[in-house]
Amino acid sequence: MRDEDKRLAAEAAVAEVRDGMLVGLGTGSTVAFAIAALIARGARIETVATSIDSAAKARAGGLVVRDFADVARVDLTIDGADEVDARLFAIKGAGGAMLREKIVAAASVRMVVIADGSKRVAAIGAAKLPVEVLPFARAFVADRLAALGAAVTVRDGVTDNGNIVLDARFGAIPDPAALARAIAAIPGALGHGLFLSQVDAAYIADDGVVTRLERGDASR
Numbered sequence: 001m002r003d004e005d006k007r008l009a010a011e012a013a014v015a016e017v018r019d020g021m022l023v024g025l026g027t028g029s030t031v032a033f034a035i036a037a038l039i040a041r042g043a044r045i046e047t048v049a050t051s052i053d054s055a056a057k058a059r060a061g062g063l064v065v066r067d068f069a070d071v072a073r074v075d076l077t078i079d080g081a082d083e084v085d086a087r088l089f090a091i092k093g094a095g096g097a098m099l100r101e102k103i104v105a106a107a108s109v110r111m112v113v114i115a116d117g118s119k120r121v122a123a124i125g126a127a128k129l130p131v132e133v134l135p136f137a138r139a140f141v142a143d144r145l146a147a148l149g150a151a152v153t154v155r156d157g158v159t160d161n162g163n164i165v166l167d168a169r170f171g172a173i174p175d176p177a178a179l180a181r182a183i184a185a186i187p188g189a190l191g192h193g194l195f196l197s198q199v200d201a202a203y204i205a206d207d208g209v210v211t212r213l214e215r216g217d218a219s220r
């Protein structure tokens with residue numbers, strides 16, 4: 001059922017895609033359904049990808065994937081999330097792609113999140129918050145994150161950028177904007193999974209029913 005909901009959310013977001021667009025492809029199991037839907041539709045688009053994995057999936061289906069290093073503006077990005085709340089605050093990065101995802105989101109005219117209902121929360125903060133860290137700065141950044149109140153673990157492996165990920169568990173995040181600023185100010189912390197301003201809309205599917213949350217929509 002969860003996979004079916006991921007697929008429904010992905011297809012709802014893909015309905016926003018128009019021929020000629022440059023589309024940002026996020027990363028993860030939900031985005032895989034969006035990539036599959038774009039391929040199945042034969043969409044006449046170009047894409048940029050936020051991970052090696054998403055680029056490979058898109059190219060395997062015949063989509064054009066441009067090098068983001070040559071791109072400054074993306075029309076629409078579709079990405080997953082680990083948690084999303086009614087403010088359209090999200091935590092991302094369980095798959096370690098949050099640094100590239102945030103850059104592509106920032107370059108995007110519109111960014112939509114797709115998720116099954118398990119990702120919808122009253123207030124983000126229970127999920128681990130991933131922080132991409134220059135390997136040189138591992139212990140220093142871990143210490144600073146602990147000083148901010150997190151239980152910190154070092155993730156195995158490296159990101160597509162060759163860096164490491166520290167997972168910071170805060171349990172709750174009463175002031176997400178202050179935390180985002182504090183983490184961004186740590187030298188060696190290259191990016192983190194708090195998305196507070198980037199998400200314009202979210203398609204969330206719960207037991208076969210897709211709900212769209214739109215930024216600025218008072219009915220949320």
Ligand SMILES: O=C[C@H](O)[C@H](O)[C@H](O)COP(=O)(O)O
Binds near residue numbers: 029082094
């Ligand atoms: O780094 C990974 C990304 O932020 C994903 O978009 C996020 O973790 C959601 O992934 P999934 O759709 O597999 O739950």
